[in-house]
Amino acid sequence: MCAFGPQTVQPTSQPTHPVAQGSSPADGGGGLTSLDQLETPVDRTSPVDLVTDAQEDQTVAQRRLHRPHERTRCRVLAAFAESGDPTLQRRAFKMSECCRWPAVSLSPQGQVHTSLGRCRDRLCPLCQTVRSNEFGARLRDATMTWDSVRHIVLTLAAQDAPLADQLDHLQASFRRLRQQTLWKRRVIRGVYSIEVTLNHKTGQWHPHLHVLIEGSYIPQDSLSEAWKIASGGSRVVWIELMASREGAARYVSKYVTKPSEIGGWPADAICEYAHAITGRRMIDRFGRRPSTPVDIERENETPAECTLRVPVHRLLERINEGNRAIIAAAETLARASRLIRLAIADDLGGPIADWTIRPKPPSQDELIAAYHALAAEFEDDAPFATRTHEPGPAPPPPLTGRQRPMFEGGWAMRDG
Ligand SMILES: [Zn+2]
Numbered sequence: 001m002c003a004f005g006p007q008t009v010q011p012t013s014q015p016t017h018p019v020a021q022g023s024s025p026a027d028g029g030g031g032l033t034s035l036d037q038l039e040t041p042v043d044r045t046s047p048v049d050l051v052t053d054a055q056e057d058q059t060v061a062q063r064r065l066h067r068p069h070e071r072t073r074c075r076v077l078a079a080f081a082e083s084g085d086p087t088l089q090r091r092a093f094k095m096s097e098c099c100r101w102p103a104v105s106l107s108p109q110g111q112v113h114t115s116l117g118r119c120r121d122r123l124c125p126l127c128q129t130v131r132s133n134e135f136g137a138r139l140r141d142a143t144m145t146w147d148s149v150r151h152i153v154l155t156l157a158a159q160d161a162p163l164a165d166q167l168d169h170l171q172a173s174f175r176r177l178r179q180q181t182l183w184k185r186r187v188i189r190g191v192y193s194i195e196v197t198l199n200h201k202t203g204q205w206h207p208h209l210h211v212l213i214e215g216s217y218i219p220q221d222s223l224s225e226a227w228k229i230a231s232g233g234s235r236v237v238w239i240e241l242m243a244s245r246e247g248a249a250r251y252v253s254k255y256v257t258k259p260s261e262i263g264g265w266p267a268d269a270i271c272e273y274a275h276a277i278t279g280r281r282m283i284d285r286f287g288r289r290p291s292t293p294v295d296i297e298r299e300n301e302t303p304a305e306c307t308l309r310v311p312v313h314r315l316l317e318r319i320n321e322g323n324r325a326i327i328a329a330a331e332t333l334a335r336a337s338r339l340i341r342l343a344i345a346d347d348l349g350g351p352i353a354d355w356t357i358r359p360k361p362p363s364q365d366e367l368i369a370a371y372h373a374l375a376a377e378f379e380d381d382a383p384f385a386t387r388t389h390e391p392g393p394a395p396p397p398p399l400t401g402r403q404r405p406m407f408e409g410g411w412a413m414r415d416g
Pocket residue numbers: 095098099118119120121124125126127
């Protein structure tokens with residue numbers, strides 16, 4: 001449960017989904033949020049209140065899906081909501097709605113797909129994780145065709161300039177580097193991602209580039225000299241030959257986003273970062289077109305063949321009613337998808353709820369059986385077609401002290 005900053009008090013109103021219903025909840029009289037003005041009546045339509053209400057009113061699935069990144073998510077939401085910037089406040093509300101009504105889709109052939117209703121905000125930790133893993137998987141496929149993979153890190157000298165200016169400079173410097181003869185002769189193609197760190201002592205930003213290249217040996221001294229010319233003075237570079245292509249791709253995809261570090265930043269730094277990366281490609285490819293395209297921006301949509309779609313809260317209702325056929329099907333789905341597992345495993349109980357154990361993936365026959373069990377139970381269920389803002393089960397009590405290391409141990413998280 002997120003309290004949205006130290007001064008925020010939980011509102012006393014009981015809205016269901018304030019913005020979804022297009023109305024503002026009436027103030028119960030006691031809620032005093034950090035942006036309330038004592039001299040003026042409380043405005044329950046303010047973005048902060050709407051976000052706070054939405055956050056307090058999370059669905060079961062929403063709480064569980066965001067639980068591994070809850071602290072970072074709350075920090076970003078609070079920073080956006082209290083920024084006074086209408087654009088960031090709108091983003092905060094959208095983020096607070098992320099994964100409100102997830103659903104699972106199946107095909108008669110046993111394909112499983114999750115549609116989470118993600119917010120896709122670049123600072124939403126869950127959406128970042130999904131995006132990073134999707135990209136990492138595609139990058140791994142692409143780099144498998146490369147002859148040799150080298151990892152390069154290019155840094156800028158520390159400076160006080162705003163982040164946006166430093167990112168402009170970093171990207172322009174990298175373009176200049178790629179124009180140099182040394183680079184053109186030795187690098188065939190590559191992919192880069194920009195990582196941003198913040199020095200808490202100095203308050204200085206440290207943006208730097210992680211680059212994976214296919215090409216031949218480049219002496220570090222030569223690269224350093226070339227980077228000094230390109231960047232106008234910075235010469236700190238790192239280059240290494242990667243022992244494994246999969247490891248190399250995984251390493252760079254890890255730097256697409258840094259949710260844990262954002263969570264430790266001050267609110268104004270989070271907002272500056274959000275503005276600085278807006279409209280900016282933080283990851284891109286360059287050089288000769290890869291034989292296997294790295295489709296960076298592809299959206300993960302439900303495949304057309306997944307004809308059966310069951311909202312997760314309907315699944316939870318049947319599980320809690322003790323419906324054995326649905327419980328068996330749900331266990332199969334929980335083994336098929338980490339995100340489904342995260343959303344429903346608590347209710348299933350037993351070994352499947354122990355997130356530290358990686359479950360055995362289900363066979364196709366088991367998935368087909370799950371499809372038929374769900375189809376028999378739900379095919380006449382009208383709520384199928386409507387997924388958003390549909391009243392669901394009441395949220396469970398706060399899950400304090402139950403954080404578990406869901407995303408540790410190298411599991412892929414590729415659901416949409
Ligand atoms: Zn999201």
